[in-house]
Amino acid sequence: xxxxxxKKAAVEDxxxxxxLVYAARAGDMLAFDALFYRYKDGIFRLGxxxxxxxxxxxxxxxxxFARAHRALARLEPEGSLRPWLYRVAVxxxxxxxxxxxxxxxxxxxxxxxxxxxxxxxxSSLAELAELRRVxxxxxxxxxxxxxxxxxxxxxxxxxxxxxxxxxxxxxxxVKSRLHYALQRLRAHLAAHPELGFEPQYGLxxxxxxxxxxxxxxxxxxxx
Amino acid sequence: MSDTVHQELPPRELWDASIALDRAYAPLRERTxxxxxxxxxxxxxxxxxxxxxxxxxxxTSRFTELALAAAVTAFAFVGSASVAPKPAxxxxxxxxxxxxxxxxxxxxxxxxxxxxxRYSAPSDLVDASAALTSGTDDITPIANERAGLAR
Numbered sequence: 001x002x003x004x005x006x007k008k009a010a011v012e013d014x015x016x017x018x019x020l021v022y023a024a025r026a027g028d029m030l031a032f033d034a035l036f037y038r039y040k041d042g043i044f045r046l047g048x049x050x051x052x053x054x055x056x057x058x059x060x061x062x063x064x065f066a067r068a069h070r071a072l073a074r075l076e077p078e079g080s081l082r083p084w085l086y087r088v089a090v091x092x093x094x095x096x097x098x099x100x101x102x103x104x105x106x107x108x109x110x111x112x113x114x115x116x117x118x119x120x121x122x123s124s125l126a127e128l129a130e131l132r133r134v135x136x137x138x139x140x141x142x143x144x145x146x147x148x149x150x151x152x153x154x155x156x157x158x159x160x161x162x163x164x165x166x167x168x169x170x171x172x173x174v175k176s177r178l179h180y181a182l183q184r185l186r187a188h189l190a191a192h193p194e195l196g197f198e199p200q201y202g203l204x205x206x207x208x209x210x211x212x213x214x215x216x217x218x219x220x221x222x223x
Numbered sequence: 224m225s226d227t228v229h230q231e232l233p234p235r236e237l238w239d240a241s242i243a244l245d246r247a248y249a250p251l252r253e254r255t256x257x258x259x260x261x262x263x264x265x266x267x268x269x270x271x272x273x274x275x276x277x278x279x280x281x282x283t284s285r286f287t288e289l290a291l292a293a294a295v296t297a298f299a300f301v302g303s304a305s306v307a308p309k310p311a312x313x314x315x316x317x318x319x320x321x322x323x324x325x326x327x328x329x330x331x332x333x334x335x336x337x338x339x340x341r342y343s344a345p346s347d348l349v350d351a352s353a354a355l356t357s358g359t360d361d362i363t364p365i366a367n368e369r370a371g372l373a374r
Contacts, residue, residue, distance in 0.1 A: 007259075010260075029260075032260065032263075033260045036258075037260075040256060040258055041254070041255045041256060044254065044255070044256040044258075045252065045254055048251065048254065054256075057256070058256060058258060061256060061258055062262045062263055062266050063266070065260070065263045066263050066266045066267050069263060069267055069269075070267070128246070131243065131246070131247070132246065132247040132250075135243045135246075135247035136247055139244070139247075150244065151248075154244045154245055154247075154248050155248045155251055155252060179237075182237045182240040182244075183240075185240040185243065185244060186237065186239065186240040189239070189240065
């Protein structure tokens with residue numbers, strides 16, 4: 001098989017994580033490759049959000065899977081291997097200090113959007129970029145515990161139970177951390193009235209998928 | 224999450240923050256990384272699995288390389304042995320037999336001419352008119368020799 005065919009077979013592998021872990025433990029390199037292709041992007045984003053350094057995020061991906069390979073003999077995933085991998089990635093990310101002068105530029109993202117999309121005007125995209133910058137700056141002011149919960153929930157899309165597994169704490173703690181982070185963010189946004197950010201009640205379908213799970217910790221606190 | 228949860232609206236003051244976070248991370252959610260599992264194997268020092276056809280091709284190319292190297296080496300050594308110049312200057316202290324240089328063509332002819340003239344003059348090189356008659360040539364020198372002895 002050519003390398004391209006090997007990659008295609010690994011990407012399209014439909015076995016669940018548990019089966020892949022057992023196959024990789026038996027020496028099936030294709031199974032390990034399938035796990036790699038399944039989770040590399042999520043781990044990269046997680047590392048990038050915490051370290052703000054793409055090259056460091058790539059190293060975190062490699063180191064995470066290197067540790068997973070060494071731990072294959074004792075891994076016993078119940079369902080998904082994702083919480084275990086993300087826990088390793090979070091630990092590796094916080095062990096790396098962010099490099100100075102390396103930041104994720106919201107303006108660059110906006111510039112790319114201007115090139116790709118002709119629907120929004122450059123001024124509205126610039127406002128959006130500024131809003132992103134303020135929001136991400138607000139997230140950076142949070143402590144590591146709260147920031148991790150926010151990144152795992154809003155960036156990686158993990159539910160509260162999975163986040164609880166990653167950070168190794170009860171689900172109630174995750175809820176309270178997320179609630180605290182949202183309150184801090186709201187206070188931060190209120191300090192920037194020039195952004196003109198208004199609460200939006202009519203969410204798009206894609207936004208409901210991401211936003212609504214965040215409601216759960218609020219419900220939990222209210223109950 | 225169930226639909227009943229979706230229908231319950233959260234406090235409005237947290238909706239805006241939640242939406243802002245969602246939008247702020249939207250570009251980052253699209254980011255991908257071009258990494259290969261080979262990077263992990265390198266980090267673990269695990270040899271990369273090689274498919275059988277590639278393995279055969281590698282062995283064949285290796286064999287070809289070795290044969291070519293042997294042929295080039297043999298050609299270089301044999302060629303240098305056959306055309307290597309002999310030393311023209313021989314040391315006087317050398318105990319080895321000196322290799323005399325081949326005489327030039329004129330020298331060879333000169334020595335040949337001397338040999339021909341003194342010992343074996345062929346008939347075609349001798350002037351028949353100047354040749355000595357038989358009989359006189361045999362007697363006269365003997366007489367002279369006796370005269371010399373008598374003195």
